[in-house]
Amino acid sequence: xxxxxxxxxxxxxxxxxxxxxxxxxxxxxxxxxxxxxxxxxxxxxxxxxxxxxxxxxxxxxxxxxxxxxxxxxxxxxxxxxxxxxxxxxxxxxxxxxxxxxxxxxxxxxxxxxxx
Amino acid sequence: xxxxxxxxxxxxxxxxxxxxxxxxxxxxxxxxxxxxxxxxxxxxxxxxxxxxxxxxxxxxxxxxxxxxxxxxxxxxxxxxxxxxxxxxxxxxxxxxxxxxxxxxxxxxxxxxxxxx
Numbered sequence: 001x002x003x004x005x006x007x008x009x010x011x012x013x014x015x016x017x018x019x020x021x022x023x024x025x026x027x028x029x030x031x032x033x034x035x036x037x038x039x040x041x042x043x044x045x046x047x048x049x050x051x052x053x054x055x056x057x058x059x060x061x062x063x064x065x066x067x068x069x070x071x072x073x074x075x076x077x078x079x080x081x082x083x084x085x086x087x088x089x090x091x092x093x094x095x096x097x098x099x100x101x102x103x104x105x106x107x108x109x110x111x112x113x114x115x
Numbered sequence: 116x117x118x119x120x121x122x123x124x125x126x127x128x129x130x131x132x133x134x135x136x137x138x139x140x141x142x143x144x145x146x147x148x149x150x151x152x153x154x155x156x157x158x159x160x161x162x163x164x165x166x167x168x169x170x171x172x173x174x175x176x177x178x179x180x181x182x183x184x185x186x187x188x189x190x191x192x193x194x195x196x197x198x199x200x201x202x203x204x205x206x207x208x209x210x211x212x213x214x215x216x217x218x219x220x221x222x223x224x225x226x227x228x229x230x231x
Contacts, residue, residue: 031217042223043206056218091160097217100167101148101210104219106160 002026004107006092012113018080021110024073025094033104034067034077035091043091049075050097061086082114117142119209121222128197129230136192136225138207144168149183149190150208150219160206166190197229 005024013019025032033048047057049069057067064083069075079086089111093104118141128134140149151163164174166183174181178195194201204226208219 033218043221045218045221048218050217089158093160095217100146100212101217101219103150103162103165104217105162106152108159111158 004092004094004105006090006107006110008110009108010111010113012115013082014115015083016081017114018078019082019086019112019114021077021090021092021112023075023077023092023107025075025092026105027073029094029096029105030072031095031097031102031104032069032075033093033095034075035093035106036088037091037109038088046077079112082112084114087112087114117144117209117211117220119207119220119222121205121207121225123225124223125226125228127228127230130199131196133193133195134197134227134229136194136205136207136227138190138192138222140188140190140207140209142188142209142211144211146212148210148212150210151181151190151192152206152208152221153203154206154224155200155203163192194227197227199229199231202227202229 007022031050034046037043046059047067052069067077089109091106091109093106095102095104120139147168149166153161171183180193182191204224206224207222210219
């Protein structure tokens with residue numbers, strides 16, 4: 001069974017460029033989460049979707065960040081324009097949620113470096 | 116307030132020592148779930164355990180064991196006879212049934228270094 005798939009694994013870009021991170025959740029999972037991890041702030045929840053609908057985006061840093069989930073098997077996190085302070089590891093996780101919080105399974109992460 | 120506190124930022128032990136990682140949580144819900152994840156140097160987050168609030172039995176899995184005490188709102192994790200491969204960041208997390216979304220609240224993590 002394939003786990004959560006994220007692409008790209010590494011991204012280096014220049015300030016001002018648009019960055020798109022992609023995630024394919026585990027088949028059958030109906031909740032999807034985007035996290036950001038930095039040394040300073042630890043693991044932060046940015047946004048989560050339930051049945052493809054964004055439930056809480058209060059963790060999204062600012063309007064430069066946006067996330068979509070057009071269908072049950074694909075989600076994107078976009079940063080436009082990117083800034084050096086966006087450099088971090090971005091994780092996508094999915095779970096099967098039916099009332100009780102089930103285990104979140106994490107993807108390998110995308111390491112983003114903004115120069 | 117819902118919160119997870121891992122007071123130990125870093126722990127360093129010598130191989131074969133036992134080590135306990137502390138996790139204290141705050142919640143007003145009566146039904147909730149607790150988790151532990153491991154993040155080795157390679158960076159991925161690996162699920163270790165999920166427990167619900169009605170099951171206070173301690174759990175053992177090989178060298179790993181978990182002590183859940185509702186009276187002190189703690190869910191501590193012990194590694195027996197630690198090995199170098201146990202070196203990682205360990206995260207404790209809390210989830211609520213009332214949220215109906217699967218959202219988890221993570222602690223700040225404890226970095227464990229096991230020296231040979």
